[in-house]
Each structure stands twice: as C-alpha cells, then as structure tokens.
Amino acid sequence: MTLLEAIKERHSVRKYIDKPIEAEKVAALQEAIARINEQTGLNIQLVVEEPRAFASGMWKYGQFSGVRNYLVMAGPKGTGAEEAVGYWGEELVLKAQTMGLSSCWVGLTYTKIPGTFTLRKGDVVHLVIALGYGTTPGVQHPLRPAEQFYEAKVAPPDWFLRGIEAALLAPTAINQQKFHFTLTGERTVRAKALFSMAGYTRIDLGIVKYHFELAAGKENFEWEK
Numbered sequence: 001m002t003l004l005e006a007i008k009e010r011h012s013v014r015k016y017i018d019k020p021i022e023a024e025k026v027a028a029l030q031e032a033i034a035r036i037n038e039q040t041g042l043n044i045q046l047v048v049e050e051p052r053a054f055a056s057g058m059w060k061y062g063q064f065s066g067v068r069n070y071l072v073m074a075g076p077k078g079t080g081a082e083e084a085v086g087y088w089g090e091e092l093v094l095k096a097q098t099m100g101l102s103s104c105w106v107g108l109t110y111t112k113i114p115g116t117f118t119l120r121k122g123d124v125v126h127l128v129i130a131l132g133y134g135t136t137p138g139v140q141h142p143l144r145p146a147e148q149f150y151e152a153k154v155a156p157p158d159w160f161l162r163g164i165e166a167a168l169l170a171p172t173a174i175n176q177q178k179f180h181f182t183l184t185g186e187r188t189v190r191a192k193a194l195f196s197m198a199g200y201t202r203i204d205l206g207i208v209k210y211h212f213e214l215a216a217g218k219e220n221f222e223w224e225k
C-alpha cells in the first residue's frame with residue numbers, strides 16, 4: 001500500500017485488539033520519528049505496550065478500548081509548531097496505515113503517564129495518536145461537496161482537484177473541516193485555517209496540507225503564505 005492509497009484506507013479507530021505491534025514495524029516507525037524530529041525540532045515519541053494512558057480516571061468508560069500504543073506529539077508551543085505536529089503526525093499515521101496499523105488522533109481523552117515520555121524545556125504535549133491493530137478498519141466520515149472548500153482564480157487543474165479530494169479525506173478534530181484552499185495562480189495555492197470554538201484548527205491545517213501535497217504532487221505547485 002502506498003501513502004496515497006493509505007489516505008483512502010485510513011479512518012479513525014478507537015477500539016484495538018490485544019496484538020502487539022511487531023518489532024520491525026516499531027523499528028520502522030522509530031526511524032521515521034527520529035528523522036522527523038531531527039528535521040523539524042519536534043519531540044515526537046512512540047510509547048508501546050502502555051495501557052494506562054487510556055485506562056485511567058474519567059476516560060475509562062470513554063469510547064476508546066485496548067489502546068496500548070501511541071505517539072506522544074510533543075514539541076515547542078506556537079502556531080508554527082502546531083501546523084508541524086499536524087503535518088508530520090499525519091505522515092506517521094499514513095505510514096502506519098501502510099503497515100496495516102490503524103490510528104486515531106486524540107486531543108483530550110487520554111492521561112499523561114509520567115515516565116513514559118520526556119519533555120525538553122519549553123515542550124508541551126500537543127496531543128497523542130493511538131496506534132495498533134483495530135477491531136475494525138473504521139468507517140469513512142461523511143463527505144461534503146468539494147466546492148465548499150476552495151476558491152479558484154483560474155480554472156482548477158486536475159492536480160488541484162486531486163489535492164482537494166485528498167484534503168477532504170483527512171482527519172480533523174470532531175470532523176470540523178475548518179479549512180479553505182485558494183488556487184491563487186497557475187501554480188500557487190494558499191491554505192487557511194478557519195475559526196473554530198473547538199480549537200485544533202492549526203493542527204488540522206497541517207494534516208490537510210500533508211494530504212493535499214501528497215495527492216496534488218509537490219512538483220505541481222507552491223504554497224503561498
């Protein structure tokens with residue numbers, strides 16, 4: 001499965017079976033994480049075989065079960081870091097999907113377990129991403145018409161429409177999809193986060209930009225600020 005195929009296969013999965021992630025898959029994820037951390041200054045960490053983050057206190061009776069592996073998405077504060085968390089987190093989510101692993105981004109319903117990860121001075125945990133073998137592959141979220149999500153100053157080429165289609169398949173907090181793309185020229189695209197009371201729109205923006213780039217092809221366009 002390619003990353004592009006993984007975009008279509010991926011759905012949030014909240015219930016997992018009792019099957020550890022194989023050592024070679026853990027190693028492949030660790031390698032990708034190390035590369036991303038070095039390149040970006042983020043401090044992403046993979047925690048395996050740790051059931052407490054999703055089993056304690058008020059979340060015990062929540063919608064998650066069997067979560068024992070997760071990515072701690074730590075790094076500096078700020079909107080730039082939030083977008084990077086979304087962008088690079090989604091690369092890891094899709095990579096995991098190509099290995100047969102399901103996932104779910106989790107903003108709130110987890111407990112931080114001391115000793116399972118480390119923070120540098122100034123780091124915060126933005127959120128976590130549950131990983132593992134799901135009880136089901138999950139279901140496709142409802143799709144809204146693509147036209148609601150973009151504006152085009154010139155006739156939209158195929159690569160742009162492919163990018164929008166992939167962006168619409170991306171996970172966003174509470175499926176809020178608070179983003180908007182503009183084709184500003186033949187080869188320039190602007191992506192904007194819209195307002196949401198729920199927050200997380202910068203992380204969502206990073207996620208949808210990753211999907212857009214993958215499907216549109218980086219060689220076809222440039223991001224406009």
Ligand SMILES: Cc1cc2nc3c(=O)[nH]c(=O)nc-3n(C[C@H](O)[C@H](O)[C@H](O)COP(=O)(O)O)c2cc1C
Pocket residue numbers: 010011012013014063104105106107108109127138139140141169170171172173174175200203204207
């Ligand atoms: C930034 C972010 C935070 C999220 N937080 C939670 C969460 O706290 N609990 C949860 O059950 N799902 C959470 N989700 C998953 C979304 O609800 C899910 O991605 C969305 O409903 C779309 O469904 P899909 O991922 O199956 O396409 C989060 C997703 C994102 C991107």
